[in-house]
Amino acid sequence: MFLTFEGIDGSGKSTQARLLAEHLRREGHEVILTREPGGSDGAEEIRNLVLQGDPDRWSAETEILLFTAARRDHLERTIEPALAAGKVVICDRFADSTRMYQGLSRGDLRGLVDQLHNLMIGREPDLTLLIDMDPGTGLSRAKGRQGAEERFEDFGLDLQQQMRAGFLALAQEFSDRFRVVDGNRNMDSVAQDVTKVVMMALR
Numbered sequence: 001m002f003l004t005f006e007g008i009d010g011s012g013k014s015t016q017a018r019l020l021a022e023h024l025r026r027e028g029h030e031v032i033l034t035r036e037p038g039g040s041d042g043a044e045e046i047r048n049l050v051l052q053g054d055p056d057r058w059s060a061e062t063e064i065l066l067f068t069a070a071r072r073d074h075l076e077r078t079i080e081p082a083l084a085a086g087k088v089v090i091c092d093r094f095a096d097s098t099r100m101y102q103g104l105s106r107g108d109l110r111g112l113v114d115q116l117h118n119l120m121i122g123r124e125p126d127l128t129l130l131i132d133m134d135p136g137t138g139l140s141r142a143k144g145r146q147g148a149e150e151r152f153e154d155f156g157l158d159l160q161q162q163m164r165a166g167f168l169a170l171a172q173e174f175s176d177r178f179r180v181v182d183g184n185r186n187m188d189s190v191a192q193d194v195t196k197v198v199m200m201a202l203r
Contacts, residue, residue, distance in 0.1 A: 010142030011133035043070035131183040135160035
């Protein structure tokens with residue numbers, strides 16, 4: 001099974017992906033925990049290009065191409081081999097993030113994102129967990145990490161609000177695979193809900 005976590009910056013999805021991987025391993029599943037952009041050597045190199053530096057470093061179109069290139073390498077080298085070997089793949093972000101951040105943040109480029117996805121990726125997750133979070137809380141959490149990868153956080157609160165609304169709309173558009181989990185609670189409560197949803201799906 002191919003599971004993805006989505007949500008705005010600071011929503012806690014990376015933590016929840018890790019907690020879920022630990023739980024499934026205890027249950028006897030073989031699990032690959034990975035992330036986007038990244039998850040393979042080539043894709044990690046592209047990650048450094050897109051997540052660091054000035055917010056206006058790339059045009060939206062160039063960014064879409066970079067993210068798609070990273071995803072293609074990740075799919076070939078990490079995701080598909082693991083799924084073929086019968087493992088559970090848990091990915092922190094996937095194509096839905098590109099549909100939001102590159103498809104909506106600087107003009108209406110969603111059609112271009114979807115065209116490239118169909119052409120070069122052609123795969124959707126089996127299940128997507130959207131950790132829904134108040135944008136102000138998420139942004140203050142994300143900025144509090146004080147890491148080097150803050151290019152998208154530097155676009156500010158307006159972008160986070162736009163992204164939250166976009167992710168919720170996406171959850172309705174792809175309602176067959178999306179499950180929305182309230183992230184405005186303590187970590188353990190969120191993890192319990194995530195585990196419940198995934199264990200039902202794995203049956």
